[in-house]
Amino acid sequence: MSIPNSIPAAFDLQLAYQHQRRKTFGYAQRRDVLRRLSAEIRAREPQIIAALQADFGKPASETILSEILVVQQDIKHTLRHLRRWMRPRRVVPTLIGFGTSARVEYQARGQCLIIAPWNYPFNLAFGPLVSCIAAGNSAIVKPSEMTPATSALIGEIVAAVFPPELVTVIEGGIPESTELLALPFDHIFFTGSPAVGQIVMAAAAKTLASVTLELGGKSPTIIGPDADIKQAAKWVAFGKFSNGGQTCIAPDHLYVHETRRAEFITELGARIASAYADGPTSPHLARMVNAAHADRVWGLVQDARAKGAALDVDGMRAGDAIGPTVLGGITPDMDIDGAEIFGPVLPIMGYSDIDTVIAQITARPKPLALYIFAQDKALVRRVLDQTSSGGVGVNLTMAQYSHNNLPFGGVNNSGIGNAHGMYGFRAFSHERAVLRNRFSLIPLIFPPYTGRVRRLIGVVRRVLG
Structure with a gap:
């Protein structure tokens, strides 16, 4: 045909x-x-x-x-x-x-x-x-x-x-x-x-x-005070920079406990250097899908830098390709704080109180994914109970998508x-729904509603509440 x-x-x-x-x-x-x-x-x-x-x-x-x-x-x-x-x-x-x-x-x-x-x-x-x-x-x-x-x-x-x-x-x-x-x-x-x-x-x-x-949405990632930093850096780099960061469940931004922030940035920088040694021209990194998308993502970087963000890892740009970039010192007035990034640019924010992080997450539209790196089960449970997202990864990123026995989907905005x-x-x-009658007793309470039928309805009410 x-x-x-x-x-x-x-x-x-x-x-x-x-x-x-x-x-x-x-x-x-x-x-x-x-x-x-x-x-x-x-x-x-x-x-x-x-x-x-x-x-x-x-x-x-x-x-x-x-x-x-x-x-x-x-x-x-x-x-x-x-x-x-x-x-x-x-x-x-x-x-x-x-x-x-x-x-x-x-x-x-x-x-x-x-x-x-x-x-x-x-x-x-x-x-x-x-x-x-x-x-x-x-x-x-x-x-x-x-x-x-x-x-x-x-x-x-x-x-x-x-x-x-x-x-x-x-x-x-x-x-x-x-x-x-x-x-x-x-x-x-x-x-x-x-x-x-x-x-x-x-x-x-x-x-x-x-x-x-x-x-999609801005999927947050939390690095707890007791996280395995080497493991976290590997998983975050994989989740963020695969497909050139153009992934709906990629970590969008990180909250790193202040006591581990410097260590995490050092480990993440080493991981980026190992996996994507040539920056934007690395053969292991996808480029942006087109020039307009590259301009949009690079514009977020330039806006953040102009407003005081620190360049913890300089990914640079070559044509439509952007190398893995890590930014610190993010503030609410920066465009990158509110936009879904959808590129290989990772903002990192320090925190000392998990309640502040939870409040920031719940103030935003519900994300498609949320990631937590921590050994403290009580901390993980607290984040799970007090936030809403499409899915959650604990001590990993992205892998929930490929688990065929798990539902994959968002909630509301995601x-x-x-x-x-x-x-x-x-x-x-x-x-x-298919319901077949075998010997249903429901006809006993069909109209007309005689005294006998009303008494039966009374019995039904008492039994069924």
Whole structure:
């Protein structure tokens, strides 16, 4: 079947096959198409690496770890558990349901729209698609126009694996996204900024589509007074500077206990020198996705420096590449204090009282991630109990994303809904309640409300409260 030549044609084709898909796209068919996707990704691995290198200089090893391997792990995990996820779940009867049997069935939502971002363009297009297909849906995938080589390759892979009535890729920019958002999809899965997330949610409201929004925010990191500083520096450097800092769950800013601040900066500087010896031209560091983004991030550095920030590690800039940069002496009047950085620039702030840190974290919108480095379990528990965030990493960064048995998602400003593994399957599924009558006693209290019926209702009230 030929690929539809317009957005309405692509949508209408999938709509026309929706009834047939509900009848025929069962466990075996979903399993087979996911296996084909895995094989196609494996065969095209050199092309994927080359595309991400072309789009923003992503190192091959990072592409393998954070783009290809993550998707393949999603597929493998899904294939291992899909039969169990799809199985209807029996629920325990309640007193009012005496004489009935109840279960929850997982039904495909229908036609889905997946809008992928530019920062992990391969992973964040195919990861949600794996969950979408596992749940039995069709999908239109809209990759980012800011990573054109990867977007084109996503289109090729999808066309090689899926018939267009099941999955279609629509390339383009804001006009194409706007046209897609005007269509009555059953579910929209969006990954991007909170500002654009509001636009997506407003568009979804017009057709009452359900949404999963994976957004971002300023994810804070706390270094406690008893933290293993060497371990913390390694994990912070990995989390902050991977993908050139263009990661929604990267540590955005650090709170370091004053008694360990100098030691931590020394250790972090040594780690940066070891991992990214050539600064902005390091072959182990991705560059900014484009000049505008590089200008924005570098502008945050220049504004902070002009307002008195200390340059603890000078990352420098070479074209669209910015080397790992560490700033101290951050104050609220600096732009970097309020903006999501989304680049390899790390502000460090000292603290002596954890209550002050907690107050600052809770005064901001809820972040997608929060990181704590400490051995004191009471301190960790205190931070967990008194803050809110999408997820938490204790003595590590970023790794919570790739744990398939954990939900991944934000809260309020940082997102709505969850993804990955069973949680991704459920995000793309309607949990349908099915209640069957066997020998229900409810008809005993049907009208007319005679004296006998009223007495029975009184008994029911006493029993059920």
